[in-house]
Amino acid sequence: MAAIASALLIFGGLRESGPRSQQDRIDAITLRLACPTCQGESVYVSRASAAEAIRAEVARQVGSGLRTDDETIAYIEQRFGSEVLLLPRSSGIDSLVWALPIAALICGVAALGVMFRKWRTADDGAASAEDEALVDAAMSSIKAMDAKA
Amino acid sequence: MLSEKKAKRVAPIAATVVGIVLICLLWVLVSAKPNPSDNADSPLLGQPAPAVVTTTLEDKPFDLSRRKGSWVVFNFFNSTCVPCRAEHPQLLTFAQNQLSTENPAEMYTVINDDDDSAVLAFFAENQGDWQKIRDNDGSIAVAFGVAKVPETWIIDPNGYVRLRIAGQLSEGLLDEQMSLLKVQFGS
Numbered sequence: 001m002a003a004i005a006s007a008l009l010i011f012g013g014l015r016e017s018g019p020r021s022q023q024d025r026i027d028a029i030t031l032r033l034a035c036p037t038c039q040g041e042s043v044y045v046s047r048a049s050a051a052e053a054i055r056a057e058v059a060r061q062v063g064s065g066l067r068t069d070d071e072t073i074a075y076i077e078q079r080f081g082s083e084v085l086l087l088p089r090s091s092g093i094d095s096l097v098w099a100l101p102i103a104a105l106i107c108g109v110a111a112l113g114v115m116f117r118k119w120r121t122a123d124d125g126a127a128s129a130e131d132e133a134l135v136d137a138a139m140s141s142i143k144a145m146d147a148k149a
Numbered sequence: 150m151l152s153e154k155k156a157k158r159v160a161p162i163a164a165t166v167v168g169i170v171l172i173c174l175l176w177v178l179v180s181a182k183p184n185p186s187d188n189a190d191s192p193l194l195g196q197p198a199p200a201v202v203t204t205t206l207e208d209k210p211f212d213l214s215r216r217k218g219s220w221v222v223f224n225f226f227n228s229t230c231v232p233c234r235a236e237h238p239q240l241l242t243f244a245q246n247q248l249s250t251e252n253p254a255e256m257y258t259v260i261n262d263d264d265d266s267a268v269l270a271f272f273a274e275n276q277g278d279w280q281k282i283r284d285n286d287g288s289i290a291v292a293f294g295v296a297k298v299p300e301t302w303i304i305d306p307n308g309y310v311r312l313r314i315a316g317q318l319s320e321g322l323l324d325e326q327m328s329l330l331k332v333q334f335g336s
Contacts, residue, residue, distance in 0.1 A: 036296035049262040053287025079294030
């Protein structure tokens with residue numbers, strides 16, 4: 001049931017929602033770009049002059065139809081640096097931002113799995129061979145002491 | 150939990166791995182080169198300058214591609230920007246000095262988010278008879294990756310971007326850099 005629900009969610013999320021207007025594209029692009037003179041604000045939200053200039057440039061490029069969304073973002077990134085990307089790239093060293101948390105999650109779940117398995121098959125309290133040898137030696141010395149006494 | 154024997158084996162390995170990671174991080178910090186100069190980095194350096202087609206404040210057309218053959222200096226400016234106003238004497242000195250050089254550089258003020266009247270008023274009061282070009286929609290600033298003013302850019306006679314200075318110009322910096330570039334890339 002969980003697998004079916006997950007599959008449906010993934011399918012719904014990736015599904016194309018139909019043709020986008022130019023304004024939709026402009027909004028989508030500017031939501032992915034950071035205002036270069038503001039702290040953490042997107043170009044979509046910011047009213048700074050640099051953000052407005054970028055928004056105008058994005059509108060020009062979308063209007064001309066010569067570039068895809070990714071190409072427009074790459075154009076802005078090439079001018080202002082990768083700090084202008086609100087979503088890090090999924091290639092090169094930036095991909096660590098995506099890969100490391102997933103790797104940490106997988107390692108964490110695996111470690112928990114190993115721990116749970118160990119706890120389940122843990123020692124039921126039976127004595128080891130060493131313990132038994134220790135007890136035998138102690139018993140022998142007690143018996144020897146009793147015999148002497 | 151790990152048995153004592155296993156823990157004794159694992160601990161040195163874990164400590165070694167952590168130590169290696171820390172040493173690598175330290176090496177990255179130590180080997181990072183600070184920028185010793187006032188020059189700012191840009192992916193445009195060494196690349197052809199973006200196309201600039203606009204008008205001057207005298208309503209004359211301006212096309213950067215037609216300026217090939219000359220060194221071009223773009224100074225991105227706003228009349229309300231304090232460092233822009235503060236560096237203006239340096240630009241005046243630079244423009245004056247260029248007149249006595251071989252192949253003097255052409256100075257252009259790129260108006261950034263400002264209105265014509267304010268810019269004209271500034272230059273009327275503070276001098277500077279070079280061309281001022283409009284950037285009404287910010288496309289020139291975006292093309293050069295200029296987010297804040299002042300910025301000064303130098304483009305060589307072949308149309309390649311050679312220098313970017315972000316922030317207020319210090320005394321003599323522009324003259325010095327222009328001289329170096331002329332030696333490096335030819336007058």
